[in-house]
Amino acid sequence: MTKLSVNINKIATLRNARGGNIPNVVEAAKKIESFGGQGITVHPRPDERHITYQDVRDLSPIVKTEFNIEGNPVAKFINLVLEAKPAQVTLVPDAEDAITSNAGWNTIKNKEFLQEVIQEFKNNGIRTSIFVDPDKKMIEGAVETGAERIELYTEAFAVKYAKGDKTGVEPYKKCATLAHQLGLGINAGHDLSLENINYFKDNVPYLDEVSIGHALIAEALYIGLEKTIEKYLELLK
Ligand SMILES: CC(=O)[C@@H](O)[C@H](O)COP(=O)(O)O
Numbered sequence: 001m002t003k004l005s006v007n008i009n010k011i012a013t014l015r016n017a018r019g020g021n022i023p024n025v026v027e028a029a030k031k032i033e034s035f036g037g038q039g040i041t042v043h044p045r046p047d048e049r050h051i052t053y054q055d056v057r058d059l060s061p062i063v064k065t066e067f068n069i070e071g072n073p074v075a076k077f078i079n080l081v082l083e084a085k086p087a088q089v090t091l092v093p094d095a096e097d098a099i100t101s102n103a104g105w106n107t108i109k110n111k112e113f114l115q116e117v118i119q120e121f122k123n124n125g126i127r128t129s130i131f132v133d134p135d136k137k138m139i140e141g142a143v144e145t146g147a148e149r150i151e152l153y154t155e156a157f158a159v160k161y162a163k164g165d166k167t168g169v170e171p172y173k174k175c176a177t178l179a180h181q182l183g184l185g186i187n188a189g190h191d192l193s194l195e196n197i198n199y200f201k202d203n204v205p206y207l208d209e210v211s212i213g214h215a216l217i218a219e220a221l222y223i224g225l226e227k228t229i230e231k232y233l234e235l236l237k
């Protein structure tokens, strides 16, 4: 079974639009868990445009499933993660001004840096995952960093799938098989949705977990959060 971790960034985006506390991200996380969500993902960005550092501190004691914090491991982020002690940290090489995550790590060029950061998280009992493009060389490089998992960056698959081109899944199949052979766990995320998740899941082996936010929160506007989560869980069985 592939676990569903719900990314709640967009709930914070809505809250921040008015500056108050509606919707409340802590209450939303509790509801998501009560609806069957198997994890909560947040991606605090340096400008705190959605999830704030304080949100991470508030969520940390209340998340009962798997708490996953994503971000670029700059000093401020590392300190926050060490304080929050989530089950998993996902390292993403996103630039400060990027509108959203737009590339995976070059695991070869950044090997020493990643080894150092990953070791620090491991010493603190936090599972590490690194965001990578579906490129075999980057998967081989990921093993060298000491990360326990990779998160396959699924935007390229999602873009092709939306155009009716199902071949976009091929590199993901190959990379997931290789990653599994090399002993890595496999997560995936970015632009996954009710439209494409079933095809991805059925075609990519050894998928431990997907984190889904943007589409899931948008879909919930039409059919409600509970029903949306139910549908994902059914498609991920
Ligand atoms: C790491 C990743 O894939 C991103 O999808 C991310 O977590 C979403 O971030 P935004 O909500 O800021 O677009």
Ligand SMILES: NCC(=O)COP(=O)(O)O
Pocket: 007, 041, 070, 151, 188, 189, 190, 191, 192, 211, 212, 213, 214, 215, 216
């Ligand atoms: N790691 C990917 C994630 O958490 C959610 O990405 P998206 O569904 O908001 O594109």
